[in-house]
Amino acid sequence: MNVDFKTDGNNITVYLAGDIDEYGVRTVKNDIDKLIDDTKGLRSMVFDMRSVTFIDSTGLGFVLGRYKKLRQRRAELLLRNVPKQVDRVFGASGVYSFVPIVE
Amino acid sequence: MNNYFSMKLCAVGENESFARNVVASFAVACSPTLDELNDLKTAVSEAVTNVVVHAYDDGGIVEIYCEIDLTENSLSVCVKDFGKGIEDVNKALEPFYTTKPDDERSGMGFTIMESFMDSMSVESTPGAGTCVTMKKVFGKC
Numbered sequence: 455m456n457v458d459f460k461t462d463g464n465n466i467t468v469y470l471a472g473d474i475d476e477y478g479v480r481t482v483k484n485d486i487d488k489l490i491d492d493t494k495g496l497r498s499m500v501f502d503m504r505s506v507t508f509i510d511s512t513g514l515g516f517v518l519g520r521y522k523k524l525r526q527r528r529a530e531l532l533l534r535n536v537p538k539q540v541d542r543v544f545g546a547s548g549v550y551s552f553v554p555i556v557e
Numbered sequence: 558m559n560n561y562f563s564m565k566l567c568a569v570g571e572n573e574s575f576a577r578n579v580v581a582s583f584a585v586a587c588s589p590t591l592d593e594l595n596d597l598k599t600a601v602s603e604a605v606t607n608v609v610v611h612a613y614d615d616g617g618i619v620e621i622y623c624e625i626d627l628t629e630n631s632l633s634v635c636v637k638d639f640g641k642g643i644e645d646v647n648k649a650l651e652p653f654y655t656t657k658p659d660d661e662r663s664g665m666g667f668t669i670m671e672s673f674m675d676s677m678s679v680e681s682t683p684g685a686g687t688c689v690t691m692k693k694v695f696g697k698c
Contacts, residue, residue: 476606486698500625508574510602511665512610519661546672547665 457482459489464497471505474513486520496529504535509543521553530557561624568608568619572594577601580623580634589628589697591633596673597693604636604689613642631694649685
C-alpha cells in the first residue's frame with residue numbers, strides 16, 4: 455500500500471494506492487496520522503481511492519479511525535473515486551453516513 | 558469434475574493477500590464474474606484476518622481447505638486455526654462487535670463474510686481453535 459499527499463490550504467488530499475488490509479494499513483497509518491497532527495488549521499482530508507485495489511474490514515477500521523481522529527481536530531473526512539469492491543464493503547458497513555463521497 | 562486444494566500458512570498479515578488471491582485463482586474454474594470474485598476475496602480476507610489478529614498471541618498456523626463443485630458451480634472454503642477459540646460465537650457474529658476496539662477494529666468481519674457469501678458457519682472450541690466454513694455459488698443471476 456502506498457500514499458501520496460497533496461496539500462491545498464487547509465485541505466489535504468491523500469491518494470491511497472494498493473491493498474488496504476491488515477498488512478497495508480500498518481505501513482501507512484503512522485504517516486497519515488503524523489500529517490494530521492502536523493498540519494495546523496486542518497479543515498478537511500479527502501481520501502482519493504481511485505488506485506485502491508482491495509479493502510476489507512481492517513481497512514474499514516482504518517478509515518473510521520481517521521474519521522474519529524479528524525473529528526477530534528474539528529476536521530472532516532471525505533472520500534473520492536471509490537472503486538466498486540471498496541464501495542461494496544463500505545456500503546455493507548454504513549460508512550457513508552459518517553464519511554461522505556465527494557466529486 | 559470436482560477439485561480441491563489445501564494449504565498451511567504462517568498466520569501473519571503478509572499472507573492475507575496471498576491467501577485470498579490463491580482462493581480466487583482456484584475459483585476461476587467456476588467462471589465467476591468480477592464482482593463474485595471480489596466478494597470471495599473479501600470474505601476469505603476477513604476469515605484469515607481474524608486468525609492473524611485474534612487466534613494467536615505468538616504466531617501460529619492458518620489452514621485453508623478449498624473445494625469446487627462444478628456440477629453446482631460452487632466453491633467451499635474452510636479457514637481453520639488452532640488458537641484461542643471464541644468464547645461466545647453468537648456475540649462474535651453481531652455487527653460491530655469486537656474484542657479489540659482500541660485497535661481500531663471495525664467488528665464487521667463476520668458480517669461481511671455472511672453477506673458476501675451464500676453460507677457461512679463458525680465452529681469454535683475455546684483453547685483449541687476455530688473453523689470458518691463458507692460457500693459461494695457462482696452465476697446465479
